[in-house]
Amino acid sequence: MENIPHGPVHVWIGDHTQPNLEHMGSLYFAASDPIFYSHHANVDKMWTIWKTVGGKRSDITNPDWFESGFILYDENKNLICVKVKDYLNTTKLGYVYQDIDVPWLGAKPIPRLQRAVVMSFGSGATLAAETSKTTKFPMVLDSSVSTMVKRPKKSWKEREKEKEEVLVIEGIEFERELGVKFDVYIVGNSPSIMVRSD
Incomplete structure (x- = not known):
C-alpha cells in the first residue's frame, strides 16, 4: 500500500x-x-x-x-x-x-506472461541455484535475475503454515523521477525468486 x-x-x-x-x-x-x-x-x-x-x-x-x-x-x-x-x-x-x-x-489480474516465458522459467530452481553461485552483488538489473531464498530452519506445524509470509527485498536503488516496475515471481515451496525491472 x-x-x-x-x-x-x-x-x-x-x-x-x-x-x-x-x-x-x-x-x-x-x-x-x-x-x-x-x-x-x-x-x-x-x-x-x-x-x-x-x-x-x-x-x-x-x-x-x-x-x-x-x-x-x-x-x-x-x-x-x-x-x-x-x-x-x-x-x-x-x-x-x-x-x-x-x-x-x-477482479483478478490477467497474467501478461507469454507461454514461452512461463515454460522457460519452469526450470527456475536449477537456474536459481546456479545464479546464486555465480551472481555477484551489487548488480544492475538490466535483465532477469534468479536466486534461491532459503527459509529459516524451523519445524512448521500445520497451523503455522497458514500464516502469511512476507519476503522483503532490500537495497534496490533507482532515480526517483524514473518510472520503475519490478516483477517478482516466487516458485515452489522453497521459493525461487526472479526479479525483472522494466
Whole structure:
C-alpha cells in the first residue's frame, strides 16, 4: 500500500517543473495540495476493505510500529503526540465507510506472461541455484535475475503454515523521477525468486 498505490499518486500529481515536485510530490508540501486529503481517504478506505476480505488480514501489531509516535498540531493549533495504534479503528475516530458494492474486489489480474516465458522459467530452481553461485552483488538489473531464498530452519506445524509470509527485498536503488516496475515471481515451496525491472 505504501509503495503502490500510495507513493506513485504523490509523484504523478507532483509538479515536475518544481525542484521538489511541489506540492503532492514532496513530503514537506503534500498536505498543502487539496487532493492530498482525497488521496489519503482513498488509501485509508482501501486498507479498511483489505482487512475485511478474509485470509487472516489485520493491522500490523509490531510494537515498534504500533507504538510509534508523531508530533502534530490539533484543531486548536496545540502540539500533541499521537500513536499509530490510536488511528487504526475508524469507528473510534468517529466515521465509517459507506457499505457499497466494490466492483474491483472480485477482479483478478490477467497474467501478461507469454507461454514461452512461463515454460522457460519452469526450470527456475536449477537456474536459481546456479545464479546464486555465480551472481555477484551489487548488480544492475538490466535483465532477469534468479536466486534461491532459503527459509529459516524451523519445524512448521500445520497451523503455522497458514500464516502469511512476507519476503522483503532490500537495497534496490533507482532515480526517483524514473518510472520503475519490478516483477517478482516466487516458485515452489522453497521459493525461487526472479526479479525483472522494466
